[in-house]
Amino acid sequence: MGKLRPGTIILVVCLLALAVLPWFAEKYYVQLFTKMMIMAIFAMSLDLLVGFTGLVSLGHAAFFGVAGYVLAFAAPEYEAANLWVSLPLAMACSGLLALVIGVLVLRTSGIYFIMVTLAFAQMVFFLFHDTEFGGGADGIYVYAKPVAAIAGWEPFTLENHTHFYFVVLALLVLVYTGLRILLDSLFGRVIVGIRVNEHRMRSLGYRTFRYKLACFVLAGVLAGMAGYFAAAQFGFVNPETLGWHQSGSVLMMVILGGMGTLTGAVVGAFSMILLELGLQGLPAIGGMDLSKHWQLLMGGFIVCAVLLLPHGLLGLGRTASRLRRKPAEARDG
Amino acid sequence: MSKNQAFHRRGFLKTAIAAAAVAGVVSLPSFAYAQSKIKVGLMLPYTGTYAQLGVAITNGFKMAMSESGGKFGGHELEYFTVDDESSPPKATDNANALVTRDKVDVLVGTVHSGVVMGMVKVARDSGTPLIIPNAGAGAATGSQCAPNIFRTSFTNWQPAYPMGKVLADRGIKKAVTLTWKYGAGIEAIEGFKEGFKKAGGTVVKELFLPFPSVEFQPLLTEIASIKPDAVFVFFAGGGGVKLMKDWQAAGLKGKIGLYGSGFLTDGVLDATGSAADGIETTLHYGDGIETPKNKTFRLNYAKTYKLQPDVYAVQGYDAGLLLVAGLKAVKGDMSKKKEFLSAMEKAKIDSPRGAWTMSKAHNPVQDIYLRKVVNGENKVTGVAQKALADPARGCKM
């Protein structure tokens, strides 16, 4: 393996582009990209489950949303929460929830797992929807963005959208690198082994339940990190934030980009959000306002993507380059 | 004709390189626009359950704007529309896009209470004027009230409160309430309870249904065994239809009175059929308001859109009237924000529902009508309470 693969170069170029973006873009676009990066972290956390461990969760938004609620509770009206306290707290709460749900859902597998994760996320949804403590169905505000003060010193302020952008960018890089390291560690090898052949892992002496649970909790914690910053950015948390449509759309991001690759999750998150914007911005053609029925196109797109892009957008690029390089070998699948 | 745009070239080009590199998006539609236009951001549901309401509001709003000539001191109007999908998680994001990307001068929206709370958040943070043409979440003109936030519809409390007095005055002492367990329902029930208690009645049991479940049967059984004098409900759309039909099928119709906030019987009477006959509700609008203003409005609306207007169209129309009042006062110059806001605050809206003014918290002070379903229409039978203002609890303005 060469040191400078084209993939690496593209990655570095993208990173540089992201790093200089705030100097060129208006506030709206800086915030848009902040949102995309937050969703990218969320998508990576799900990819850890779906793409690497082989656990298809359809309730991942529960951990995303709960962290947002924790931030909302930690920041009472007109009083900002401290980032260094509330962020770990939010992530811990998401992790704890993932632990409790994980112990139950990991007793199942396959189709059961999909349905059970969905159902448990729905249970959390109702918990926030039907009780007043989180503002019920109307949701709850995060009045002020968290303050990053350590003993009076404030390295950055999240109220500034550029600062916020860079904090999220740093976290994106951190999570990406962290997961890269993780996947190459003993633990990482185990979870990938579980995806490929869990039965064999067990007969080799691995207590796979523990590793799956650890992975589920870790994914929950990272989803919590994303949910925390999403809540901080939008300033608003609502039960729908942890609803199953949110879970479905993040799953779509993972697949669209190409699951089992961290870059894929990031690419998926970015393209999905841009695609949605693009579809909603379609002009009227021949008396039919397409933008009013953009969800029809989105549905059609998803169906086509599943049938035509089995390995996601990244897979598309890879197939293309493989075909170019070695046309003879491309036939073996 | 609205221009529904996702990106503008100005901002977009700058980020296009990064965007294309990162996500492979190449180009999206763009429009040039003149600087002097007044930019109105319409954030309403155009897909999903509430799509119809979004369309009615947009129609009413645009009708008011075109009746006013559509030009203020030489400034034309430009619309930016966003489909909010009635999705609260996207609410602040969508509202924020209108404010920071499209740089709208005023926000109008929306139907869903959760989404409107997201818009209120953005309006409070950015200072952009917000006109709410439907959602009745009390907090928007209550604890979250702000100088730049206005509502031309109602609070959930508002149409429910007068029903309490109406029932108690008829000698009804014992009532049961029933609603979905969500913000709007709970607020409406609180309103009814307050009015009913004040007039001497007692709510013996409050029943809830998880949203959006429509499995009423157990609750009807419970009601039948309690045998109250009246049941007050808050439902809208499909849930309301099912309730009224189940009510009739369970034989409760004619034995126990069913009352509700007007949304119960609005826009659904065709679907409900005979099950709705005779049901009385309270609302700030009704089909047979015999005023010249209402007649002209209904005629014009039907002519323009080939549709009968409903309460949502009226609210959208009034949102337009309110904006016109503000724009006229500053002759379209949106830099005079203070004058603009104070003109809207002082406006007297000559609405199809009857003239109304803004309360201190920026919610209509309006007459609430008592209506009765007769032959598939919500006939106004009287005024349940004149010039009712929402108590706006928690508003510090």
Next chain:
Amino acid sequence: MAEAVLRTEHLSKHFGGLAAVDNVSLEFFTDQIHAVIGPNGAGKTTLTNLLSGELICTSGSIYLDGADIAGLSADRISQRGVGRSYQKTNIFLPFSVFENCRIAAQSRLNSSMRFIRRALAYREVVREAERALEEVGLEDRAQVPAASLSHGEQRQLEIAMTLATRPRILLLDEPLAGMGGEESAHMVELLQKLKPAHAMLLVEHDMDAVFALADRLTVMVDGRVLESGPPEAIRASAAVQEAYLGADEESHQ
């Protein structure tokens, strides 16, 4: 004689009304290959699954070094030194041959809850994997994806993975299945080489290999042990002849 490494007493497994394994008592010793033969459906694979913990027995006991392990889960039994290979090749197809063995060797670490240090930096695991590959003669194929190995090589890898877990008893479920003559000979040689350090259960249909390898033979029919003893005695047994060996051709080809 030394104590048996693995011993079953009156082991039974019922599926509904069917007794797949019925009152089976067997012993396995180090430096001894104990072959179990019998027609299809005799309960050989079920027996292997009981011993490896993949199935839980209905009644009876399994003693490993004198401790009852019946009811323990597969991973715990593996950790106690029971290694098994599968009738249907059961490896990590997308992984490299080396990684297949490495992940097997890694299972012997106290815990794999290590999140930072690179997996390849654990030298002892890497060495163990390499050793196992050498033992089966796959060291030249280490970097090839397991999916591109020939069938015979995959069977060898299967054994190598088992060896990488340093088992004391090997449960081998038809290691020769689907192999050509040369590959079979190679495998027989390998098993002979492994014999001194391991106790071995060999489930196999290839009678030539069985008689070449086995120190002890058990014939199972309908879940029960029909006969058990040294190969010569089994070959001579009339009951076995009638019930199994004679019918070999029809029932297996």
Next chain:
Amino acid sequence: MDANTFLIQVLNGIQYGLLLFLVASGLTLILGIMGIINLAHGTFYMVGAYLAFSLSQHFGNLWLAMAGGVVIAVVIGLVLEWLLISRLYHRDHLYQVLLTYGLILIFEELRSVVFGDDVHGVAVPEILRVSIPLTETLSYPVYRLWMSAVCLVLAVGMYFLIQKTRLGMIIRAGAANREMVQSLGININLLYRLVFALGVALAAFAGMIAAPVASVFPGMGNQVLIVCFVVVVIGGIGSVKGAMLAAILIGLVDTFGKVISLEIGGVQLLPQLSGMMIYVLMAGVLLARPEGLFGKRA
């Protein structure tokens, strides 16, 4: 709660459970036999309700509408299986989730384009438009009893189809071993196509018979879907018997969750949290039997 009310509530619970069963049985069949997870199942329920609405307006008769609706639903099922689902058998469940999620979006928007977003009512057929008085205030609509009867008949029919007929035997074998059935010379592709169409027809039929009491409105399918998932998880995948038991259990839990008051330590738990009740039930079942009440252990 007096005894009378209690009994009526039990009746309510069973009646709701039977309708749930009808929707969930199609889901569990498709899951169990084909191994396909179908998120669009609730959407077919909605499709059925809208078919009942539009066809009964067209024919002026609900019975004809139901007959026509079932035919259309079967056709929809056959076409979808042929066009899309058949491409997913060898793919991960994940892709099934996504494809059927896409179908939800498509059907919801098509519904909006064709029927608009109004709430519509469907008239109860003349002969069933009566109620049986139970107490002085409460009567029970005959249509609901008729619905329950239909559900029961279908349940028994399905039981016989699967347990006693050759087709059922093949279906059961297909669930266990696709290759084996194929080797018997049976066209498994056709079999799967029929099972999928049957599942769609069951969901649509449930939507049709529910339409007169539930009315017809946007998004009505999604709320049904998740409850059906819970039914299948509790009952065990592929088990019609399990689905029946689970559906009735959920019907009862849901019914009593709404009307019973429960307070622990001064905190009102019921009916405040009645929306969570069925999920709590599911968690309990998962703890005791992860494979569901009648599921096969994996």
